[in-house]
Amino acid sequence: EAQVTQNPRYLITVTGKKLTVTCSQNMNHEYMSWYRQDPGLGLRQIYYSMNVEVTDKGDVPEGYKVSRKEKRNFPLILESPSPNQTSLYFCASSIFPPGTGLTSTGELFFGEGSRLTVL
Amino acid sequence: DQQVKQNSPSLSVQEGRISILNCDYTNSMFDYFLWYKKYPAEGPTFLISISSIKDKNEDGRFTVFLNKSAKHLSLHIVPSQPGDSAVYFCAASANNFNKFYFGSGTKLNVKP
Numbered sequence: 673e674a675q676v677t678q679n680p681r682y683l684i685t686v687t688g689k690k691l692t693v694t695c696s697q698n699m700n701h702e703y704m705s706w707y708r709q710d711p712g713l714g715l716r717q718i719y720y721s722m723n724v725e726v727t728d729k730g731d732v733p734e735g736y737k738v739s740r741k742e743k744r745n746f747p748l749i750l751e752s753p754s755p756n757q758t759s760l761y762f763c764a765s766s767i768f769p770p771g772t773g774l775t776s777t778g779e780l781f782f783g784e785g786s787r788l789t790v791l
Numbered sequence: 792d793q794q795v796k797q798n799s800p801s802l803s804v805q806e807g808r809i810s811i812l813n814c815d816y817t818n819s820m821f822d823y824f825l826w827y828k829k830y831p832a833e834g835p836t837f838l839i840s841i842s843s844i845k846d847k848n849e850d851g852r853f854t855v856f857l858n859k860s861a862k863h864l865s866l867h868i869v870p871s872q873p874g875d876s877a878v879y880f881c882a883a884s885a886n887n888f889n890k891f892y893f894g895s896g897t898k899l900n901v902k903p
Contacts, residue, residue, distance in 0.1 A: 782834030
C-alpha cells in the first residue's frame with residue numbers, strides 16, 4: 673500500500689529534550705516536505721527536500737532541522753524543543769515538486785500526522 | 792502574511808444541498824490550485840485541482856471554479872453528504888515555487 677508513515681503519532685516532551693519525528697514514504701517520491709498545522713494558520717511549510725541530500729527552508733524553519741540521506745526517509749529534528757513548537761506535524765511527499773501542475777497533478781501525499789506537545 | 796486565505800472558518804449545510812467553500816489568493820504568480828480534505832486524526836488527502844488555463848474543473852460531485860481576475864477560487868459540492876463533513880484546505884503554487892501555500896481551512900458540517 674502506498675503511504676507516508678510518521679512516528680511517533682503522539683508525543684509529550686519537555687523543553688530542551690531533543691527529539692526526532694521520522695517520516696518514510698514507499699512511493700519512490702523525489703519531493704518531501706514537513707508542515708505544521710496550527711489553529712487559524714493552516715498548514716505552514718517547515719522544510720522541504722527536492723531529492724537526496726537537497727533540502728531547503730520553508731516558511732517556518734526556526735528551531736527545526738532535517739536530513740535526506742535516503743530517498744524514502746525525511747526525519748524532522750527538534751534539537752531543543754520549546755513550547756511554541758507544540759503543534760500537529762505532517763510529513764508529505766510527491767512525485768514532482770509542487771509547481772508543475774501543467775504537466776502533472778503534483779498533489780501531495782500526507783502522513784497521518786504527529787501531535788507534539790512541549791511542556 | 793498569508794498568500795492564500797480562507798475567510799470562513801466553518802460552514803454548515805443540510806444534506807442534499809450545495810456546499811460552497813471559498814478561497815482567495817494574493818500572489819498573481821500562482822497558476823496551480825488544489826483542494827485537500829482532512830478528517831480528524833488523519834492527514835489531508837487530495838480532492839481536486841485546477842490549473843490557471845482553465846476556469847472550471849469537475850470531478851463527480853466536486854467542482855472547482857477559478858476566477859483569475861478576482862484571485863478567487865471556490866469548491867462546490869453537490870449534493871452534500873454527511874461523509875463530506877471535514878476540514879477543507881485550498882492550496883496554491885506556481886512553476887519553480889517548489890512549495891504549496893495553504894489556506895487556514897474551512898470546517899464543513901453536513902447535517903443529515
